[in-house]
Amino acid sequence: MVFRKNHSVITQLLETFNDYTLAIENKKCVDVIFFDLAKAFDTVPHDRLLKKLYHLGITGALLNWIEDYLLNRTFTVLVESKNSNEYHITSGVPQGSILGPILFISYIFDIIDICKTDNVTPKLFADDLKAYTCFDFLNKNHYSPLQTFIQTFTKYCEINGLKIAVSKCSSFHIGTKNPFHQYTLQNINIPIIPPNEPIRDLGIYFTSNLKWDSHIKITTNKATRIYYTLIRSLKTNNTQFLITLFKIYVLPILEFGSPIINPYLNKDINSLENVQHKFLKIIYLRSMKHNNSPILPNYKELLELFKLESLSHRRLKSNLILFHNIISGKINLKHDNTYSILPTTTRGNPHNLFIPFCSSTIRKNSFFIDIPNIYRKLPTELQKSSIELFPKLLNNINLNNILSKSNSILLSPDLIQNF
Template identity: 50%
Template structure:
């Protein structure tokens, strides 16, 4: 995501192809897998054990009480096992080297694969098409099949020429302006706005919260709020540091899910009492606004990055001054021309992090996380300079 906003800030275009492998875990040839395991150093008794684990496996299909004949399984890694994903990752570990193409960035997570190219002016053949050709060849050699109809191209940038890409002379479908593409649970659109993603997760969260309220007849508020926190809140907060919205309409849309649920619960246990305001409901049920929770999640992740606990490419989105007086670190946030860059994770969080109390910033990531639990975000926002405060929604 940071690569995308950085490219747009520099008036570049980005073409991203999302690939889909048809039944990836089921089509891995056993003989080729064993050969690759040997090449990466898994040999001797361990390799023999894995070979035996994969060999002579059979399966049947059950329909009601009827079973099909047993069939031998000559390919694929056992799904639902711990070893299965590890074997698949090892099997495709040579993919980045085989498909390496200048100008192409490859992101791989299990069988989820995307490749993108950042460019200013394109004259010759796109390096992304060269990568596609290599990837297609790799899949052919390794017994994998690309589900072309499930692949997609995402075009970013105002001057993007929307180049067509082909797999076996078939055009890869592109993401229209009305659609989005799912990337590890986050829905990306051509303008890098988050309204489509937020619409999807709020609808799902509303269905889940409604099911909880209708299915669980308890009048115990702790039980009901705990169920909301366990099953609904993760839907709304998964990878929130990527999409944390800044528009009031999006913030309110997410917050409304919790607001409505707390109202339902309050009505159930206090049917004749007037509904309190949302901030009073939060206090009554000992809940925290989702907006404040997202800010804390941003700060927590940013602190881990500053401390070096996690490594994330940030494209010089912020700087730490060399001046160091009694452990003081001065965080310098950059200026931006595009909204996408201005509201991206590193840029927006750097603006906040430098106002966090110094004793918190000097703490370990584990201690920082504990301190954040009782940190008053409302008071923190009130203490910000006016030019930053106006970017926050107050409850």
């Protein structure tokens, strides 16, 4: 769900990809159906919405206020300075408002419970719904639970006045031995995403082998376009001003979804770092334009000069902070006991973590395996610190001294020279 405290796109995707990578580790397959509700926010019937709010315990003056807010609204269409006739709005929640999304979630809050199906995991974020099932490829009846969920969800939509855009739904199949079953919705085949074609889920692009090539390519291209636009549009030589703009407009693009992607291949790490490196080279040369032959520092020197961290270093710290929030109970995530906290009789380490051995590279480098392995190497005082204090103390830690293998997390000397 969305609009819940300490829940976000990232927390939902962490749960989802934990299930995906665990299935790969166990030599299983995953079938995923991505649903699309046609004009979801515009089709919510007002009368049904008010009834659901009443059953949720919203009554009296508040319910009357919401009723006045929704009903007796009209609209006209303006075409070339001419207005159409006035029409009453009988459905939909006002978009662009604060209350609109809350009303929509209140309307569909019961989807998960009503459509509950054994061996199927549904994930809902606003109007984005997906459902998946993990199965052994030898199971000839593996498709039955997910097909049952599809039928149940279809009935739910019919009862609640919601429409499914079947042509925009898709089925996604994970696993080398996945039989690629053809699922149907309203007697229409749901389009199957080809194995090498990426799908976009809540802003993250990935292929059926759970690789991030597509996402990183799309992300780096977008980030590069934005910083080139900034460089061309602004003639200033003020490097701090340009770096501030880079942090505001470019870094969020490069770092979105980092806990899920958690790059571990050198080519992926380099691709992301190269965006920041090229930007720093440009602003350095611009600031030195009066020098006929400036000596261009390498990437590490540029980072030191402009008091910046490598993207790899920023990702690691961000992931450690997120995991600390999870293990401290601030963020409640379902991770199927991927790691476990063993009892301890000492007053030392507060989190005696046990992380199971993983044979698959994808699973080994996933968030709930990779980050706990690093977290347990942190000093005891740091692990025992409060949620508020942890980020500050982490800044004082030399992570290179903690990690036995740094090239998958921080830039190694070899990588720096390649820049």
